[in-house]
Amino acid sequence: MLTRKSHKTFCRIAGTSLIxxxxxxxxxxxxxxxxxxxxxxxxxxxxxxxxISKIQESGRIALGELDHAIRQSGYRGCxxxxxxxxxxxxxxxxxPETLATWxxxxxxxxxxxxxxxxxxxSVLGRVWQTRRLQQADQFIGDLIMIRGxxxxxxxxxxxxxxxxxxxxxxxxxxxxxxxxxxxxxxCLQATTLQIDRHKNPVYDDSRDVxxxxxxxxxxxxxxxxxxxxxxxxxxxxxxxxGGDERASCTSETTRGYFSDYQFLSGTKAHLVTHNLYYIxxxxxxxxxxxYRTGPAxxxxxxxxxxxxxxxxxxxxxxxxxxxxxxxxxxxxxAGEINSNRETWSRLVSVRAWLMLSIxxxxxxxxxxxxxxFPNHAGEMISCEQTPQVxxxxxxxxxxNEENKKFYTRRVVQKEIYLRNAAL
Numbered sequence: 001m002l003t004r005k006s007h008k009t010f011c012r013i014a015g016t017s018l019i020x021x022x023x024x025x026x027x028x029x030x031x032x033x034x035x036x037x038x039x040x041x042x043x044x045x046x047x048x049x050x051x052i053s054k055i056q057e058s059g060r061i062a063l064g065e066l067d068h069a070i071r072q073s074g075y076r077g078c079x080x081x082x083x084x085x086x087x088x089x090x091x092x093x094x095x096p097e098t099l100a101t102w103x104x105x106x107x108x109x110x111x112x113x114x115x116x117x118x119x120x121x122s123v124l125g126r127v128w129q130t131r132r133l134q135q136a137d138q139f140i141g142d143l144i145m146i147r148g149x150x151x152x153x154x155x156x157x158x159x160x161x162x163x164x165x166x167x168x169x170x171x172x173x174x175x176x177x178x179x180x181x182x183x184x185x186x187c188l189q190a191t192t193l194q195i196d197r198h199k200n201p202v203y204d205d206s207r208d209v210x211x212x213x214x215x216x217x218x219x220x221x222x223x224x225x226x227x228x229x230x231x232x233x234x235x236x237x238x239x240x241x242g243g244d245e246r247a248s249c250t251s252e253t254t255r256g257y258f259s260d261y262q263f264l265s266g267t268k269a270h271l272v273t274h275n276l277y278y279i280x281x282x283x284x285x286x287x288x289x290x291y292r293t294g295p296a297x298x299x300x301x302x303x304x305x306x307x308x309x310x311x312x313x314x315x316x317x318x319x320x321x322x323x324x325x326x327x328x329x330x331x332x333x334a335g336e337i338n339s340n341r342e343t344w345s346r347l348v349s350v351r352a353w354l355m356l357s358i359x360x361x362x363x364x365x366x367x368x369x370x371x372x373f374p375n376h377a378g379e380m381i382s383c384e385q386t387p388q389v390x391x392x393x394x395x396x397x398x399x400n401e402e403n404k405k406f407y408t409r410r411v412v413q414k415e416i417y418l419r420n421a422a423l
Contacts, residue, residue: 179300313353320347321348348417351415353373
């Protein structure tokens with residue numbers, strides 16, 4: 001009997017050797033490195049493009065803010081050349097002392113070089129200065145103070161120049177506040193006055209008007225400064241007004257503002273604004289800002305707000321019309337004009353430069369891309385973040401700071417022409 005032998009077949013299964021694995025990993029790394037080398041420029045380019053876009057957007061917003069404020073400066077209503085008076089003066093007790101220099105100013109634009117400290121203090125005081133950007137003994141950025149009018153236009157229904165009240169059309173008690181400044185202009189006469197700081201505007205439903213009181217009360221308490229008069233007033237004595245608790249008498253005093261002039265129905269009024277623009281201190285992230293400071297809405301205090309982030313410097317040159325033909329003949333710094341303040345009346349344009357930056361990483365070196373920024377003579381100075389350039393041109397140029405943030409910087413510039421006559 002024949003028997004068939006069974007044969008078992010075994011397949012030899014071979015794995016990946018260590019050498020093959022290492023070669024494969026090396027090839028994979030080469031492919032990945034090649035892909036990254038191709039993608040890196042695109043990633044870097046996108047980051048740079050994104051940074052530049054952010055800077056350009058910030059520059060557009062900052063220039064737009066300055067452009068609007070400067071163009072609106074000096075607006076006086078229907079006739080900027082109307083005979084005008086200012087009922088807000090240094091003897092007017094409705095003005096808080098901290099706002100006096102802001103409210104008394106009768107101008108369109110006043111500028112200051114960064115370090116004109118004496119001039120700035122004499123005009124503006126020191127209330128607003130806590131946020132100014134300073135490096136070493138240098139303040140960074142010029143300053144510009146602009147007097148204009150807000151967008152709200154008010155219609156006068158009746159003006160009682162003896163009772164010192166004005167009735168405006170409609171209920172606008174949510175827009176008018178004690179202490180606000182108003183500009184009135186009927187094309188023949190113009191004046192600036194202040195809503196009484198102690199009386200809120202009142203809405204009269206029966207007549208659909210908002211009534212405001214301006215100026216001090218017609219009845220005020222008073223006391224003689226000279227105590228030799230035993231409580232009675234001697235000729236030439238100074239008196240305290242406004243309800244002083246030491247008052248020894250009551251004087252029926254009526255201030256005669258507008259006693260010989262009355263604004264008729266239909267006259268337009270506008271809110272007066274005073275805004276100061278400057279470069280403010282860095283925050284915790286190391287960024288500086290374009291700041292705006294001025295009297296608050298209720299005009300009883302100073303407010304400050306950051307408008308645009310990443311603004312490092314502000315340079316302003318002013319175009320003056322020397323031959324009175326309506327075009328600028330010379331561009332001067334604020335310091336040059338402040339030496340002869342009558343030149344402000346010939347101002348027709350403002351050139352503004354802003355240096356903006358955005359952090360793009362960290363580097364050991366402080367050397368970054370070169371940009372050019374003007375000095376007060378209008379000369380463009382190359383700013384390479386090196387110690388050879390003063391901080392008034394290139395902020396944050398300290399060469400000894402380790403691991404300093406690296407910034408992408410750009411400079412934006414615009415010439416702004418005034419729409420209204422300068423004062």
